[in-house]
Amino acid sequence: MTSKVQVTTRKATLTFLLREGVSSASSLAAFMGISVQAMRRHLRSLELDGLVEASPSSDRPGRPSNLWQLTLKGQNLFNNGIGSEKFALEVLNTIEDTLPKEVISKLLINQSKQKASNYRRLIGKGNLNMRLRKLVQLRNEEGHISEIYQSNDGSSSWFLNAFHCSIRSIAEKYPIICDQELELIRSIFNDCEVMRVHWRFDSGHSCGFQITPNKPNG
Numbered sequence: 224m225t226s227k228v229q230v231t232t233r234k235a236t237l238t239f240l241l242r243e244g245v246s247s248a249s250s251l252a253a254f255m256g257i258s259v260q261a262m263r264r265h266l267r268s269l270e271l272d273g274l275v276e277a278s279p280s281s282d283r284p285g286r287p288s289n290l291w292q293l294t295l296k297g298q299n300l301f302n303n304g305i306g307s308e309k310f311a312l313e314v315l316n317t318i319e320d321t322l323p324k325e326v327i328s329k330l331l332i333n334q335s336k337q338k339a340s341n342y343r344r345l346i347g348k349g350n351l352n353m354r355l356r357k358l359v360q361l362r363n364e365e366g367h368i369s370e371i372y373q374s375n376d377g378s379s380s381w382f383l384n385a386f387h388c389s390i391r392s393i394a395e396k397y398p399i400i401c402d403q404e405l406e407l408i409r410s411i412f413n414d415c416e417v418m419r420v421h422w423r424f425d426s427g428h429s430c431g432f433q434i435t436p437n438k439p440n441g
Contacts, residue, residue: 232257232265237274237297241368241386244429245278245290266291274300301368328399335403339410346411351436355381358411380435382420383408401430408432 232255239254240246252262269275274297277289346357355371362369367385374380409417414437421431 233269236265236269237293237300240275240291240293241298241301245292247288247290251291269297301366327397331397331399332403335407339407342407342411351381351412351415354412355383355434359383378435380433383432383434385430404430405432408434
């Protein structure tokens with residue numbers, strides 16, 4: 224019988240790997256407050272379930288150690304709407320069989336504009352910090368698993384990271400959705416400069432945006 228502690232450790236391990244992308248057993252153990260040996264046992268159990276996988280790392284001198292990351296199955300555990308995502312992809316595939324790609328692109332752009340309008344309504348007005356945190360709340364409710372933090376270099380920039388995409392399979396087939404996500408954030412924060420700083424399908428394990436308030440005129 225699985226104990227409550229095991230379930231908690233399992234969930235925390237998967238969440239940590241989702242946020243960090245890759246990690247060693249020792250880093251995970253330090254985060255969890257358990258021994259490296261116990262952490263390795265948890266990781267092997269998750270590996271047997273097909274949720275994590277290891278790759279050797281030789282960054283440090285001595286015997287190579289493993290770096291652990293989520294498998295696609297492990298990532299899908301965070302997608303509560305996987306059934307609706309599959310349905311949406313099937314609908315788009317059906318539309319693609321009957322309509323030109325230009326029409327599909329236009330439909331996706333219009334959908335993004337409507338979503339931006341809804342976000343602006345729900346977020347309302349206020350200082351940038353408050354609006355950003357409200358956006359993160361809304362995104363997390365949709366299954367994106369996002370976080371926001373302020374730059375530590377003394378600038379006024381903020382960084383928005385999305386560690387899990389609730390529509391990943393759709394975005395893989397229709398990359399215009401990712402382009403529209405950038406435009407969506409720019410539309411919501413039209414008093415800021417918004418840049419994409421990393422992209423899941425290019426490199427890394429998350430999508431990230433830098434949001435910097437515009438300097439006042441004069």
